[in-house]
Amino acid sequence: MTDDHKTKMQAMQKAHREKVAEAQDPGRGLVLIHTGNGKGKSSSAFGVIVRALGWKKTVGVVQFIKGSWITGERQFFQRLGGIDWHTMGEGFTWDTQDRERDIAAAVAAFDRACEMMESGDYDLIVLDEINIALRYEYLSPEQVLDGLKRRSDRTSVILTGRDAPALLCDYADLVTEMTEVKHPYKAGIKAQRGVDF
Amino acid sequence: MTDDHKTKMQAMQKAHREKVAEAQDPGRGLVLIHTGNGKGKSSSAFGVIVRALGWKKTVGVVQFIKGSWITGERQFFQRLGGIDWHTMGEGFTWDTQDRERDIAAAVAAFDRACEMMESGDYDLIVLDEINIALRYEYLSPEQVLDGLKRRSDRTSVILTGRDAPALLCDYADLVTEMTEVKHPYKAGIKAQRGVDF
Numbered sequence: 001m002t003d004d005h006k007t008k009m010q011a012m013q014k015a016h017r018e019k020v021a022e023a024q025d026p027g028r029g030l031v032l033i034h035t036g037n038g039k040g041k042s043s044s045a046f047g048v049i050v051r052a053l054g055w056k057k058t059v060g061v062v063q064f065i066k067g068s069w070i071t072g073e074r075q076f077f078q079r080l081g082g083i084d085w086h087t088m089g090e091g092f093t094w095d096t097q098d099r100e101r102d103i104a105a106a107v108a109a110f111d112r113a114c115e116m117m118e119s120g121d122y123d124l125i126v127l128d129e130i131n132i133a134l135r136y137e138y139l140s141p142e143q144v145l146d147g148l149k150r151r152s153d154r155t156s157v158i159l160t161g162r163d164a165p166a167l168l169c170d171y172a173d174l175v176t177e178m179t180e181v182k183h184p185y186k187a188g189i190k191a192q193r194g195v196d197f
Numbered sequence: 198m199t200d201d202h203k204t205k206m207q208a209m210q211k212a213h214r215e216k217v218a219e220a221q222d223p224g225r226g227l228v229l230i231h232t233g234n235g236k237g238k239s240s241s242a243f244g245v246i247v248r249a250l251g252w253k254k255t256v257g258v259v260q261f262i263k264g265s266w267i268t269g270e271r272q273f274f275q276r277l278g279g280i281d282w283h284t285m286g287e288g289f290t291w292d293t294q295d296r297e298r299d300i301a302a303a304v305a306a307f308d309r310a311c312e313m314m315e316s317g318d319y320d321l322i323v324l325d326e327i328n329i330a331l332r333y334e335y336l337s338p339e340q341v342l343d344g345l346k347r348r349s350d351r352t353s354v355i356l357t358g359r360d361a362p363a364l365l366c367d368y369a370d371l372v373t374e375m376t377e378v379k380h381p382y383k384a385g386i387k388a389q390r391g392v393d394f
Contacts (some may be wrong), residue, residue, distance in 0.1 A: 030392060037375040040231060040241035043248065047240030047270065050247060052391040054276075072251030073244065079251075080277075098203070117255075123391060127323060156392055168316030175378035176235045182372040194249040195227060195353055 029123070029156035030173040031148055035131060035164035038178035039196075045158045046073045049083070057123035060084040062113040064106060064161075065129040071197050084122070086112055088090045106138035110147065117151035124156050131161025134168075141165040226320070226353035227370040228345055231344075232328060232361035235375035242323045242355045243270045247278070252321035257281040259305060259310040261358075262326040268394045281319070283309055303335035307344065314348035321353050328358025331365075338362040 032048075034041040049059050061083060063074075077083045088109045109130075116125055119181045133139045145167055148157060159168065229245075231238040239291055244380045246256050259282060260271075274280045307330075313322055330336045345354060356365065366372045 029357065032392070034237060036376070039371065040237055040244075040373050040375065042239035043244030043374075044237035046244035046247045047237075048240065048392055050243045050273045051240065051269030051394065054271065054273035055391040057391040063317035074251065076247045078369030169379070172288065174236065176237050177376045177378050178237065179233070179239075179374045179376055181374050182366065194252040194254040195229070195245060197248065 002069075028153050029151065031171060032156065032158045032174045032176070033131075033164045033169060033172045034158065034160045034176050034178065035162055035169075036177035036179050038180035040178045041160040041162070042073075042128055044176075044178075045128060045160050046077075048158060049077070049124065049126060052124045053082070058084075058121060060116045060122045060125045061086065061128060062109050062116070062125070063087040063128040064109055064133045072194055084116070102136070103138045106133040109133075110139055110144070114147040114150070117147060117155055118159060120152035120154060122152075122155050124158070125151075126158045126160070129161045130159050131164045133161075134165055135161070135163045141167040142176050144168060145171055216338050225350050226348065228368060229355045229371045229373070230328075230355065230361045230366055230369045231357045231375065232359055232366075233374035234359055235377035237305050237375045238357040238359070239270075241373075241375075242325060242357050243274075244251050244319065245355060246323060249321045250279070253332065255281075255318060257313045257319045257322045258283065258325060259306050259313070259322070259327075260284040260325040261330045269391055270277070281313065299333070300335045303330040306330075306340070307336055311344040311347070311389055314344060314352055315356060317349035317351060319349075319352050322348075323354070323355045323357070326358045327356050328361045330358075331362055332358070332360045338364040341365060342368055 034044055049061070052059050059082075061077070063086065065088070074085070074087065076084055086109065088105050110130075113127055113130075114126065116122055130139070130144065134141060134144065143160075148168075148171065151157060159172075164175070231241055232334070246258070249256050256279075258274070260283065262285070271282070274282055283306065286300050304328065307327075310322065310324055312326075313319055327341065331338060331341065341356075345365075345368065348354060356369075361372070
């Protein structure tokens with residue numbers, strides 16, 4: 001055991017304890033954005049849900065895409081129960097091929113999200129792939145910003161999807177960009193159930 | 198409904214269907230690395246676990262740090278059951294302040310990970326924060342590469358932690374870098390239970 005190592009580890013331990021002590025104070029709910037062209041934007045949000053549930057927090061999810069796509073996370077959380085989970089119905093985007101219907105579906109889903117954010121019933125709400133709805137201009141950044149601003153103080157919100165608009169990134173407390181450094185599909189490897197969706 | 202929108206949506210739907218159809222073929226287990234100085238490396242791995250469990254896959258976790266740190270994800274998955282979860286005992290790193298003991302603990306945890314990877318019992322194994330053990334030179338990249346190469350064909354492995362070594366990135370099928378664009382601690386906002394740990 002070197003003194004150098006011991007000193008470093010003690011400093012790390014002290015910093016960690018302070019972080020945990022500070023964390024006892026709930027503070028105001030945060031707005032987090034997961035964006036970028038890499039993987040992990042949605043899965044990281046689902047990991048945060050797991051954390052929140054571990055601490056017995058209340059969680060809501062509104063998914064803005066993949067209406068008819070059966071995903072592992074949806075099956076898991078539906079079997080688990082205890083999460084208020086809304087996936088945009090009627091096969092949004094993949095199935096309708098009708099821009100007006102897509103807009104109506106996105107707006108309806110966002111209205112539901114706004115009710116949830118304002119209600120004060122949730123510690124964490126995930127707006128999964130909402131940036132896609134923004135990219136297609138089904139929703140406007142101003143509209144989403146307004147909804148976020150009117151959220152309950154207790155509620156943290158995670159927005160996922162590539163191309164997060166600058167207006168929302170400016171407002172967010174945390175923006176994480178997932179960058180694809182090396183991707184298996186490009187190397188001819190297929191998407192895998194249980195890993196990729 | 199514009200023809201342009203319809204054509205675009207049809208193309209997207211076709212690409213999606215092909216991806217799902219291809220995904221019926223399980224293929225070989227992948228090696229995925231989540232690295233970078235941003236958040237989401239571990240939480241994204243926990244999100245992939247949720248996906249895997251949603252498809253009734255078998256999952257194992259070996260955590261290479263945070264031995265005495267109670268996290269939301271650990272509480273959640275321990276309550277849930279059905280996951281083979283190992284956290285390095287004896288307060289690794291944060292508590293021992295003894296480099297020799299830290300190395301012994303890391304090596305013991307990696308031996309367990311190797312047994313799991315070779316066993317053929319798992320669809321997915323997460324080696325959480327193993328890159329930290331590599332950064333402190335408790336494990337060598339060559340040793341970890343050798344363990345990965347001897348994994349069962351059915352087993353995908355996710356390695357998390359900043360500063361993933363180049364040797365492992367070269368071998369991995371997918372490397373995602375999580376980059377911190379904007380961080381709440383820097384803006385004076387405290388770490389929050391249920392979001393950050």
